[in-house]
Amino acid sequence: MQTPTDEKHCQLMVIGAGMAGMAATLFAVKQGLQVAQAGLTGEVIYASGVFDLLGVYPPEKRQVREDPWRALAELAQAEPNHPYARLAPQEIAHAMDLLTEYLGEIGLPYTGHPTKNTRLLTSVGTAKPTFRLPISMAAGSEALAQKAPCLLVDLVGLRGFSARQMASTLAHQWPDLRTATVEAPGPVVHGPKYPEHVARTLEVEAERDAFAAAIAPHIADARYVGLPAVLGIYKTPEIVAQLEERLKVRIFEIPTMPPAITGLRLKEAFESHLPTMGVDAYYHYRVLSVHPASSGGFRLEIGKNDTEQVVHADTVVLATGRFLGKGLIPERDGIHEALLDLPVHQPRHRDRWYAGAFLAPEGHAVSRAGLEVDDQFRPVTADGRVVNDRLFAVGSILAHQDWMRTKSGVGIAVASAWKAVQAICAA
């Protein structure tokens, strides 16, 4: 970071480094814009590493959808204010493709059916509908679909991941599941094992053979072997290939509970590659204030606690997330937008924020609170006026969507980011 008085100019400032911020930045640099980006990255916000498009609709009917595009058409009909309703299906598909192609280029390949959702086995034994998944997880969905003979393996010391739990939970529909427990790779030490530590161990080639040898005696007639997602951080495809070669089975990863390696992989990939494309990145820094300048554009102050950098930007994309991301601030008297105090669509009173049951199928009203936007993803006031021509908002901060219940987190983030960048470039 430079001296406190340092000032810079850029065409676009992206505020936020979650999936929405990363996608907006990527799309904008690819279009030749000069981009600066700030925000905290963390394995938690990228979490499972799978990319949902629309897995459940309508949520109150608990309808799991195999064809996300049909579900999208219904949603666009029923909910004209939903962020997805502002995009054509081809635009959404294109945005997803751009993102996954890029990740493939930088060593984090994704896969999935061209038009359908895939079922992903989770560590609690549910089968989550998702759209794009890391190729290291693909064989699991295949095995699940075929109910093929399969061995699930857990590791001594890795808490919250039990092969027996998954096998028992799925036994009624997938009887050919076997389980085994093996020591985690590396020297045997007592105590808890963390995915990151195990993954770093497996980055070392020599460790993989020993790990394969520990699994081998349990395989019997299994054609697939499922492991917790610990197979490296940077070389996952290589590690999977090596284990498959040694064990003569298909290997797949199952996402673990946080702190999970699947998020860390995305974090590392974005953080190391976007700056090489010319992004002026301030990861681990926050935008402390944003002021529209009288001359047009914005003046932004960036720092950890005190301002360390001033950036003048022609355009701003707000991708600051919801409560976890800190884009929205929930006070006892109401929900506020953190940086510009933009109008927030929300329930009338705090007693309407949440349903009585955590798992109420319809979800919680507070999850649909957020920023209202126009067709170009510019925030608007309650009466529909655009707040600022050059200010855009994307990702989970948007109102009228509940990604958690409809399984659409990354989809909404990436699609809205793409549309906003299109609008910015067109202007």
Place this chain on the structure above:
Amino acid sequence: MQTQVLIIGGGATGTGLARDLALRGVDCVLVEKQDINAGASGGNHGLLHSGARYIGSDLAAARECREEGERIKRLAPHCVEDTGGLFVAVAGDDEAYIADFAARCEQCGIAVKAVDLKDAREMEPELSRDLIAAYAVPDASVDPFKLSLDNLADAQARGTRVLRNTHITAFEKSGTRIQRVQVQNRRTGAQFSIVAEQIVNATGAWAGHVAAMAGADIRVLCSQGSLIITQNRLSHRVINRLRQASDADILVPAGTVSIFGTTSVRLDDPDTSRPTVAEIDAMLPDGIAMVPKLAETRFIRAYAGVRPLVQSTPTSDDRSVSRGFALIDHTKEGIDNFITITGGKLTTYRLMAEKTANRVCERLGVTAACETRTAPLPATASGKWTEPGLTPRLWFQQKDKSDLLLCECEMVPTSVVNAITANIQAEGGRPSLRELGQRSRVGKGPCQGAFCSLRLTAHLYNEGCLSADQGLEELRDFLNERWRGVHPLLWGQAVAQAELQEALHCGLYGLELVEA
């Protein structure tokens, strides 16, 4: 099943009664529709009253509290933290009440001492700058879970049989006696009957309902009180507002946290009890006036309990109804072997049990005298894991790294979880996440169970305590149950925590899609 005495209700009163009767050599069966302390005994403030709170409304109750409070401190010291208490008034509080306070305490034999305001703030730095009066009294903090679990363990050691998750479905009468009581296990659906010489209805707020099933009519009003737990302990002592007993005027320390409350909201059905946003919003300003820190402290959970108010005439103010207990002999209504004991306080549970046992023994012709007056309550393993700060201490001492922590917030290791599950199994139960939560600090930390629920479920499968897809139902039940306590307190940072929990359990795992 046959027994001398059937006790209905496993709260402080029912478990205390079981021990009292067992010590007199009487054979008992205790049935509880949920788990031990599922009612008011698990949903109260944990204040071992010196009696000072009742000097304005009920002198008899104040004296009872003083005597019994002293006795519990002496006979069950492991359940009590003898913190002492302060009564404080702030500018604007009723001067006349303050002026009479000390004399009225003395009238009830309660050791009261005026405290200089400067000293009071030194003793309790979080007290308001607007204090106008302060008195010290011998209040204390009591762990109701330990108390009930230890009473029950002692009774069981003496032969008492306990049926949890079992409720009464019908009383079969013949003439003036209840011949048989039909009960049902709510988990398995299994029905069976119990033949008892005497039957005691110790169901607290449910007493009216249970009595009505037996054909007896008592009027029990239900008044819900809600409480909130702070992330950190805010005071050394119990802090009471020095005014006529009202809402939102007590802060009780409990280990590493403090509990603030309470409210009084009329309920028709005690089964619908849950803390609400409106109660929390109404309660906070009063508390902040006494302890300003409550404005900014982080709350980790709210919970509610239901007080039974036994009365003869309807009244509008629930606090003016006596908090003294009611021992009702139903012979007038034509039932000779049925007694109801309800009302009262946690502090007076033993006295309630003693009086009830006296009546029961008289009817049975048992002459043995009450021993709980003088016999210390043995500390047992089953109660001890609920104590905040205990498991971390033991875990650090033991230094066994392979004893993995399953709850990281409250540092509950595998060995403790295994001890509790073994205990539940020994009682004939199946360990559930909810019960583990009731018997330990699991799920009571800042993560609110989002992470430890997953570690526990995986562990229970590995130990063979769960099979098929029971884990999904366990997770759903535990998270929904925790939610009751969290959702009224969701603002600020807690909302982000709730969002993380939902992102994980719904966004990723799709637990809301599982058919219940």
